[in-house]
Amino acid sequence: MSGTLVRGVCAVAVAGAVLAPGPAGAVPGPPDGEPSVAGLLAELRGLYRRAEEATEAYNATAEELRERRAQAETLAGELAAARGSLYGSRMAAGRLAREQYRGHSDLSPYLRLLLARDPQHALDQGHVVLRAARNRMAAVDRLTGDEQKADALATKARAALDERMRLAAAQQRDRDAVRGRLAEVEELLASLTPGQLAELSRLEEAGTAVAQRAFMASGALSSVGRAPSKAGGEAVAYALRQIGKPYVWGAEGPESFDCSGLTSQAWAHAGRKIPRTSQQQWASLPKVPMDRLRPGDLVVYFPKATHVALYLGKGQVVQAPRPGARVKVSPIAANPVLGAVRPDPEAKAMTGYRPPPLPRGATAGDDTGNDDG
Structure with a gap:
């Protein structure tokens, strides 16, 4: 991606007071006809946010398509197997038909009994014939059942194939939407001057700092440090090992991640499968109050739950911020918080937990983006 991507996360949004320069220390007004830096920042945030929404839509479609493929393979x-059983039943039915044809007689069983030299033997033979008749009826029933089962499975398989084709088309549309959104971001950044980029970065950093101070001062987070569950601690350790890896939309590792790819893989490596997308994680995992957060919990952002990060403790999260950035440790309030969820609410907190040390450069530098010239 050409151009330097300004420092930020997914679609960083802070209060309007942070965005709009005040009388003191205000950003110099732009020349006539040019947008203000604050206006450019707001536009950039909107573009990143729409790109993130498109990315999560792509991820949701890809996850559903993956599940449908698995169902189709099972079907x-x-x-x-049903067709193999049906083939066997048809072969058995054919043998019975041939045997019945060869053993056909115009005499009724009663006449055969009267004319028999040994009536008792004829009666015994009758029991054998009756048992054979029952076996023939059972074979016919199996044939009928196998035909019905094969027909039903064939219908389901055709429906599954149709659904896969529909989802594949939807996935392609979602992919194109993401690429279109990211192209808009790139186009905007390419149009900015070095001075505007530097001012954007400064304004964004200042806005994040103000939002973090306000969030911590609000008492939303408990001042008591909590320990994670055993699985939560493993998820944290995994996420921290990914610091420095690039954000790539739709990626689930091991070389790159998007936001929900990082959180879902962190918990998968801790032994617990959770939904793939941030919206699914928010919708299906148990909610936890912010003042009860413990490391390993997932912090979800924006009204549509389009971004997610892993809580580390002490007001910090580890996240894959946005295209052009890398996995890093950020303030919890770098994005507008929607709430938090806990993948393992039944698990007890560890005793004697010691937070792992942060890798060098975990909180600085890696969030700036890249410059491919």
Whole structure:
């Protein structure tokens, strides 16, 4: 991506007072006809936010498509087994038909009994014939059942294939939407001067600092440090090992991540499967009050739950911020907080927990983005 991506996370948004320069220390007004730096920052945030929404839509479609593929493979296996059983039933039915044809007689069982030299033997033979008849009926029933089962599975398999094709088309549309949004970001950044980029970075850093101070002063977070569960501690350790890896939309590691790719993989490596996207994580995982946060919990951002990070403790999160940035440790209030969820609410907190040391450069430098010239 060309241009220097300004420092920020996904679609960083702070209070309007932070965005709008005040009388004291205000950013110099732009020449006539040019947007203000604050206006450019607001526009950039909007573009990043829409890109993140498109990314999560892409991820949700990709996850559903993956599940449908697994279902289709299961159906294909069941259909193959049903057709094999049906083939066997048809072969058995054919043998019975041939045997019945060869053993056909115009005499009724009663006449055969009267004419028999040994009536008792004829009666015993009758029991054998009756048992054979029952076996033939059972074979016919199996044939009928196998035909019905194969037909039903074939119908399901065709429906699954149709659904896969629909989802694949939707995934392509979502992918194109993400690329379009990111192209808008790149176009805006390419149009800015070095001075505007530097001012954008300064204004964004100042806004994040103000938002973090206000969030911590509000008492939303408990002043008591909490310990994670065993799995939560493992998720934190995994996420910290990914620091410095680039954000790539739709990525789940191991070389790159998007925001929910990082959180879902962190918990997967801790032994617990959670939904793939931030919106699914917010919708399906148990909510936890902010003043009860413990390391490993997921902090979800924006009204549509389009961004997520992993809580570290002491007002910090580890996250994959946005395209052009790298996995890093950030203030919890770098984005507008929607709430938090806990993947393992039933698990007890660890005793004697010691937070892992942060890798060098975890909180600075890696969030600036890249410059490909």
